[in-house]
Amino acid sequence: xxxxxxxxxxxxxxxxxxxxxxxxxLAQDIAAAGGRLLALWGTNRVGQCGTLHAVAIAPPHxxxxxxxTADGTRxxxxxxxxxxxxxxxxRAVFDLCGLRSTDHDTRPxxxxxxxxxxxxxxxxxxxxxxxxxxxxxxxxxRVEGDGVHEIAVGPVHAGIIEPGxxxxxxxxxxxxxxxxxxxxxxxxxxxxxxxxPILDGxxxxxxxxxxxxxxxxxxxxxxxxxMTGTAVPLRASWLRALALELERIANHLGDLGALGNxxxxxxxxxxxxxxxxxxxxxxxQALGQRYLLDLVVPGGTRTDxxxxxxAGLDECMIxxxxxxxxxxxxxxxxxxxxxRFAGAGAVLHELAAWIGLVGLAGRASGQPLDLRVDAACAPxxxxxxxxxxxxxxxxxxxxxxxxxxxxxxxxIVRRILRAMPSGDCAIAVTVxxxxxxxxxxxxxxxxPVIVGLEAGPDGSILRCHPQDPSWHNWPALEHAVIGxxxxxxxxxxxxxxxxxxxxxx
Amino acid sequence: xxxxxxxxxxxxxxxxxPPAPADELRVRKALESRIRxxxxxxxxxxxxxAGSCNGCELEIHALGNPIYxxxxxxxxxxxxxxxxxxxxxxxxxxxxxxxxxxxTYDATPDPKLVVAVGDCGACGGIFGSGYAxxxxxxxxxxxxxxxxxxxxxxTRILAGILAAISKPAP
Numbered sequence: 001x002x003x004x005x006x007x008x009x010x011x012x013x014x015x016x017x018x019x020x021x022x023x024x025x026l027a028q029d030i031a032a033a034g035g036r037l038l039a040l041w042g043t044n045r046v047g048q049c050g051t052l053h054a055v056a057i058a059p060p061h062x063x064x065x066x067x068x069t070a071d072g073t074r075x076x077x078x079x080x081x082x083x084x085x086x087x088x089x090x091r092a093v094f095d096l097c098g099l100r101s102t103d104h105d106t107r108p109x110x111x112x113x114x115x116x117x118x119x120x121x122x123x124x125x126x127x128x129x130x131x132x133x134x135x136x137x138x139x140x141x142r143v144e145g146d147g148v149h150e151i152a153v154g155p156v157h158a159g160i161i162e163p164g165x166x167x168x169x170x171x172x173x174x175x176x177x178x179x180x181x182x183x184x185x186x187x188x189x190x191x192x193x194x195x196x197p198i199l200d201g202x203x204x205x206x207x208x209x210x211x212x213x214x215x216x217x218x219x220x221x222x223x224x225x226x227m228t229g230t231a232v233p234l235r236a237s238w239l240r241a242l243a244l245e246l247e248r249i250a251n252h253l254g255d256l257g258a259l260g261n262x263x264x265x266x267x268x269x270x271x272x273x274x275x276x277x278x279x280x281x282x283x284x285q286a287l288g289q290r291y292l293l294d295l296v297v298p299g300g301t302r303t304d305x306x307x308x309x310x311a312g313l314d315e316c317m318i319x320x321x322x323x324x325x326x327x328x329x330x331x332x333x334x335x336x337x338x339x340r341f342a343g344a345g346a347v348l349h350e351l352a353a354w355i356g357l358v359g360l361a362g363r364a365s366g367q368p369l370d371l372r373v374d375a376a377c378a379p380x381x382x383x384x385x386x387x388x389x390x391x392x393x394x395x396x397x398x399x400x401x402x403x404x405x406x407x408x409x410x411x412i413v414r415r416i417l418r419a420m421p422s423g424d425c426a427i428a429v430t431v432x433x434x435x436x437x438x439x440x441x442x443x444x445x446x447x448p449v450i451v452g453l454e455a456g457p458d459g460s461i462l463r464c465h466p467q468d469p470s471w472h473n474w475p476a477l478e479h480a481v482i483g484x485x486x487x488x489x490x491x492x493x494x495x496x497x498x499x500x501x502x503x504x505x
Numbered sequence: 506x507x508x509x510x511x512x513x514x515x516x517x518x519x520x521x522x523p524p525a526p527a528d529e530l531r532v533r534k535a536l537e538s539r540i541r542x543x544x545x546x547x548x549x550x551x552x553x554x555a556g557s558c559n560g561c562e563l564e565i566h567a568l569g570n571p572i573y574x575x576x577x578x579x580x581x582x583x584x585x586x587x588x589x590x591x592x593x594x595x596x597x598x599x600x601x602x603x604x605x606x607x608x609t610y611d612a613t614p615d616p617k618l619v620v621a622v623g624d625c626g627a628c629g630g631i632f633g634s635g636y637a638x639x640x641x642x643x644x645x646x647x648x649x650x651x652x653x654x655x656x657x658x659x660t661r662i663l664a665g666i667l668a669a670i671s672k673p674a675p
Binding site for chain 1: 508509512513516519552553554555556557558559560561562563564565566567569570571572582584585586597599600601602605609630631632633635636637638655656658
């Protein structure tokens with residue numbers, strides 16, 4: 001007999017429907033309890049008032065909060081003073097849905113010139129047929145004073161990275177202020193979701209941010225499985241965790257190499273990128289893809305793990321352990337590297353708590369949240385993940401944390417390979433009823449990936465909102481670089497390694 | 506320092522032989538031999554992410570690892586289109602990147618080549634085209650070679666780049 005996970009596996013999600021006037025009080029209560037706002041999105045449909053949805057966590061409680069806009073208006077109470085990262089999410093809600101927060105910053109965020117300011121891609125009224133609007137003039141905050149000048153970078157960057165714009169105000173080499181402008185890779189993902197069958201949406205979810213494809217596909221499927229009461233075979237959830245940890249290891253290896261390189265130590269890039277390539281090849285041998293974008297499907301996984309593939313992965317893990325130990329020793333003893341890493345781009349504990357820093361960068365600044373521990377879904381409830389944290393919040397802390405988490409993920413992978421239960425790797429999923437709502441929460445390598453899903457009639461998607469952890473951490477990067485020198489920006493930026501695509505949607 | 510040298514010696518040379526140029530990926534008629542002579546085997550590439558999910562970028566990054574070692578073939582990535590011979594473009598091209606991509610193309614000196622990478626660069630992929638997406642790279646700038654895949658492997662991307670600068674097999 002195949003063991004199955006209970007349909008409501010993972011932390012219980014409490015659903016709250018509140019009045020708009022209660023939202024600020026509730027947000028303050030959540031913040032006072034040390035909680036985090038993880039996601040915020042809007043819906044705006046014909047014949048209905050606008051509705052806001054938020055996902056918040058105050059371990060061990062996970063909340064899905066919904067409230068309508070105030071009577072007869074398209075306005076809702078802003079909470080940027082409680083959760084600073086809400087500011088950009090609220091601006092995005094307006095750009096896409098036409099629902100406006102009461103907070104003061106009303107500049108567009110995801111909308112540049114692709115559509116006019118009175119059209120809303122996800123709102124009731126259809127978009128104009130010719131959406132191109134000629135004006136793209138963004139009001140950056142100006143810093144004035146003797147010797148202050150601006151450096152504008154992007155959207156096309158010097159390296160092989162995603163596009164975005166950074167506006168530095170500097171004196172000499174010292175950064176006084178950084179202002180980010182994102183939205184360049186806004187592809188209309190949330191609208192695209194509504195054109196896909198709900199049993200097919202995981203493919204798009206996996207491509208919200210390709211470096212976190214397993215996490216997104218799993219989060220989407222978790223939302224779908226919650227709303228349909230699907231009991232996923234236990235083996236499938238173990239396979240998903242295996243894929244998620246392999247994704248974490250691959251990204252950490254890539255970042256550790258790139259961070260060495262950005263500090264002038266090309267040896268690190270050569271060595272870690274070689275190890276990453278070995279891992280990707282072992283992953284392809286075992287599970288069919290170098291990046292497992294198509295592994296997680298509704299009801300389980302697309303392929304099972306063959307014994308030969310498992311042996312190859314285990315061998316790869318043993319080799320990784322040996323080699324990473326040597327390389328870590330070299331990084332630790334390299335005075336030039338430590339000089340560049342230590343103290344650069346520091347986000348101290350209090351600032352991190354106030355901004356609501358999450359995920360890897362959060363844990364490097366003493367913010368312990370890790371959904372694998374705090375809202376553990378199967379099989380993480382059995383895997384006993386060791387939570388890794390650092391306190392200094394600088395580049396060195398984020399490097400050290402990556403080493404620690406890499407070691408822990410290797411342990412988890414080996415444990416999974418030894419203890420994975422037998423059984424099927426997938427079960428059929430029924431189409432959810434129209435109006436059903438589900439939420440997925442997965443700790444990706446970068447941080448919590450949240451998917452809010454609402455079913456439409458006949459197996460369609462009425463609304464799907466993926467929220468990347470980068471929404472919470474991009475604002476922290478602006479603080480992290482203050483007082484640092486411009487040439488350290490690439491290093492500091494890399495140490496966060498935030499997603500543009502996952503953020504811009 | 507000693508440990509670093511020991512590790513380098515222990516690792517040795519891990520570079521594999523490059524793939525044959527993938528002639529079938531060419532979408533424009535064979536390049537004039539004069540262009541191949543000009544660009545030859547010292548090729549400078551400017552990578553432009555015009556809207557990708559960043560999956561293709563991961564595999565383009567891998568070209569620099571010691572196993573594919575693209576620099577050992579005389580090919581390197583440069584920081585400005587003004588230094589580039591070839592644009593390696595991932596998509597779908599978002600409407601917000603359309604102007605930046607056109608400007609990057611215009612800033613690249615002639616003769617120049619364009620290789621579109623990934624299913625999205627080839628045809629818009631799963632994102633298609635819509636209010637925010639122009640779809641394929643060829644909807645915005647002329648494309649010489651298309652490397653489909655989601656994401657394509659480093660070997661395929663390299664075979665596509667080599668196809669752009671090689672003489673077609675007779």
